Amino acid sequence: MRKISKVGRIVLGDGRVAIQSMFKKPLRAYSEASLKRLYNMGCDIMRFSISDESEDEIRSFVRRCDDLFPLVSDIQGSVSQAVRSLKAGCSAIRLNPANFRISDLESITELAGERNAAIRIGINEGSLDDRSDDAIIRFFDDYVSFFESRRFENLVLSVKSSDYSRTLFINRLIGERFGYPMHVGLTEAGDICVSAVRTTMVLCDLIKTGRIDTIRYSISGSEESEVRCAYEFLRTLGNASGDFQIVSCPMCARAGADVEEFDRMVENFVFDNFDIRGLNLKLAIMGCPVNGIKEAEDADVAVCATKSGYAIYRDGKLECNVCEKTEFESLFVETVSNAIKERAIGRKSI
Structure with missing residues (x-):
């Protein structure tokens, strides 16, 4: 049975596919016009990588994006980054099990529940020492079990590789095993031409499973290129909002x-x-x-x-x-x- 999660006002798991991209520059570099343009192009969710931004700086940016798209804070091994992001109003955080211990998750889980925020368990295969199927499944088993034992189920799962065949196989495996909404894409996908071809091949195969809920075209280029590719993919399949x-x-x-x-x-x-x-x-x-x-x-x-x-x-x-x-x-x-x-x-x- 498929489960439903929410990233801000965006519902995942209901059959629709949300377009996602990631800010490539510090948050202060974005004007109101550039944010509105991303929204106008069809972007539903934006992620950013947190470093030393204060809670007030993050909160200010969240407010600027309030009427546009929910924000996902990308956390790399820091409990304090996760806490700052959630307190500042981010709609979701992304945690990479490769650099987070389960023992660090108690306070994060409690705070995410209080704030109605989602948690994305997102593995990049390149960050793992052991990249075997069994090792990846164990990561997800351990993390999903932990969150469910705390009655926290507002989860999104993702596992990315730069290899086409590997991405197909492991996403099918995770999607069938857990039933939570899936974020799908390739990592280290290349420039716009290379990424457009490789990512589209992956998505065309996986969308048939009905287990794609949010997508990103990871491109060594602008956020706009990522959103444009994702919208055109969904539009061509008749899955976009509008034509x-x-x-x-x-x-x-x-x-x-x-x-x-x-x-x-x-x-x-x-x-x-x-x-x-x-x-x-x-x-x-x-x-x-x-x-x-x-x-x-x-x-x-x-x-x-x-x-x-x-x-x-x-x-x-x-x-x-x-x-x-x-x-x-x-x-x-x-x-x-x-x-x-x-x-x-x-x-x-x-």
Whole structure:
């Protein structure tokens, strides 16, 4: 029987899959706009690595994120870090059994229970001396038994490896054995291209088991890249909240515009200004009219570069032709904005 856990307002174990990422810089480096942008892109949970931040500093950041996403504090062997994080209002903490003794967990468990916070038992295989199946199972057996004996069951489990086959095998094993919500991903996954391929292969296999509750694309790059990959994975499978997509041609010598540049411009405009949750909208950016017009005719808003400028389409019909790039950008953004607002009625906005 599957169990339910809660990380703040995010329910895990009910069949939905939450998108998670991790802050790559100190908390003070993030502006309100950058936090809102991550939320707008579809991020549900954010994790951060705690070091010497004070309880007040953590509490201040928790408040900044209150209306956006719950925070998970990543603890590495320090009871004081866990206590500071929980007292500051973090919705969950992540403990690695490889560097925590069970005897250290009493005060943490009691405080997490008082604060209705979740605890993620998260093993990175690379941190273990003994990486055998039996050793990993023993870790989880010991920790889960400890928490359950204290009547604490707001748990999330994860075990990550950098190896594709190993990740599949051990996640199936843990998911079937314990029934708690699972956080899934690869560790040391690589840059955006490598991670996107390897992580997607893992998730495609494991999502069939129905035991994926929260995912992360671990990328040697920005948080935004991680969230974007995760959203697109879930959207493609029909598991995302909404169906927002930007499609663009791969470009060739006929291209009358820099499609990649326009793609970035549109992404930046949308994610800076709109929450895509529940939004059903397709945008198309095509470099020439040879195939672009037909390929983009099912898009809500499309642009095709032409020899004389740019053609903007709305619901497959020509809206206008524009010669100047600056005029085009302004009109295209306005058209996209109007389309989003028309579809945003009834959706939550902050």
